[in-house]
Amino acid sequence: MDSNEITGRIKQLKAEKNAIILAHYYTRPEVQDVADYLGDSLGLSRVAGETDARVIVFCGVHFMAETASIISPDKKVLIPAWNAGCSLAASITGEDVERWRAENPGGLVVCYVNATAEVKAHADYCCTSANAVKVVNSLPPGRKTLFVPDKNLGAYINKLTGRAMELWHGDCCVHERIPASLLLQKLEEFPDAEALIHPESNGSHDDRVLAHPRAFISSTAGMIARAGSSPAGQFLVATELETIHELKKKNPGKEFIPVHPTTRCGQMKKITLERVLAALEEEQYEVKVPDDLREKAWIPIRRMLEIK
Ligand code: 13P
Numbered sequence: 001m002d003s004n005e006i007t008g009r010i011k012q013l014k015a016e017k018n019a020i021i022l023a024h025y026y027t028r029p030e031v032q033d034v035a036d037y038l039g040d041s042l043g044l045s046r047v048a049g050e051t052d053a054r055v056i057v058f059c060g061v062h063f064m065a066e067t068a069s070i071i072s073p074d075k076k077v078l079i080p081a082w083n084a085g086c087s088l089a090a091s092i093t094g095e096d097v098e099r100w101r102a103e104n105p106g107g108l109v110v111c112y113v114n115a116t117a118e119v120k121a122h123a124d125y126c127c128t129s130a131n132a133v134k135v136v137n138s139l140p141p142g143r144k145t146l147f148v149p150d151k152n153l154g155a156y157i158n159k160l161t162g163r164a165m166e167l168w169h170g171d172c173c174v175h176e177r178i179p180a181s182l183l184l185q186k187l188e189e190f191p192d193a194e195a196l197i198h199p200e201s202n203g204s205h206d207d208r209v210l211a212h213p214r215a216f217i218s219s220t221a222g223m224i225a226r227a228g229s230s231p232a233g234q235f236l237v238a239t240e241l242e243t244i245h246e247l248k249k250k251n252p253g254k255e256f257i258p259v260h261p262t263t264r265c266g267q268m269k270k271i272t273l274e275r276v277l278a279a280l281e282e283e284q285y286e287v288k289v290p291d292d293l294r295e296k297a298w299i300p301i302r303r304m305l306e307i308k
């Protein structure tokens with residue numbers, strides 16, 4: 001089957017099975033193009049909670065499909081590649097969180113959604129890169145807080161909120177390749193460009209980057225919105241490179257230059273068009289968070305979704 005035939009069959013099966021395809025901006029362009037909804041972590045979580053579809057085909061990594069299963073337990077959530085994992089999510093366990101709690105009685109734990117359901121179940125609040133500052137600002141000041149698992153996003157939030165959260169030492173192996181020195185060098189090399197920087201990037205919390213007039217730090221959806229509203233015609237992209245597909249689609253007259261040539265998430269690329277079709281045909285691979293774990297993990301996610 002060629003890609004047009006695969007796309008046609010996917011559309012047919014979607015209708016027959018009352019399925020919806022959700023895809024993250026980091027998936028392959030051809031996968032993004034068959035999605036009913038393309039989004040970042042926060043956007044995808046919200047759609048998973050609102051859809052009437054019977055089946056959700058989640059084109060993203062495992063923790064994202066788990067989040068969809070927690071939010072929509074009555075839906076059948078499928079991930080086309082069962083082994084699409086994440087370096088950040090793999091950096092911490094629920095036991096690690098409990099060890100910190102034992103050493104810090106009364107402390108609060110804020111968990112970036114890029115974590116397993118098991119870790120979320122041990123947290124007080126969840127957040128995404130889009131709402132992290134809002135979530136942390138809503139917490140009582142002066143209360144000892146641990147932020148897990150991303151050290152870069154945590155350091156960025158500390159700078160923006162003036163909090164001093166303790167940070168777990170996890171990182172995204174893709175965004176870790178973007179240090180402040182590279183961002184500053186590229187901003188100098190391209191004097192008319194604005195830099196769109198994901199806060200998971202290693203350089204996002206550097207004071208020189210934070211103070212730079214042409215540095216725009218935000219979640220993926222925020223970057224896409226900014227590229228449309230900014231008067232700039234040229235952008236340095238400091239995030240996963242597939243984001244450029246949507247940036248170009250929405251802004252055909254603007255130029256997007258990767259800050260680093262290899263910031264690709266191999267885990268997201270495991271989702272291919274063929275695997276999306278197989279997921280629909282075979283209704284595989286189902287991601288179902290067990291009820292007892294789901295009930296616990298739902299609490300910090302619900303708290304996050306309630307913060308508008
Ligand atoms: P957002 O989707 O929240 O921007 O997070 C980026 C990411 O690394 C997802 O894997």
Ligand code: SF4
Pocket residue numbers: 026061085086087088089114172173174175240265266267268
């Ligand atoms: Fe995990 Fe980074 Fe890949 Fe996102 S881009 S799924 S955080 S490894």
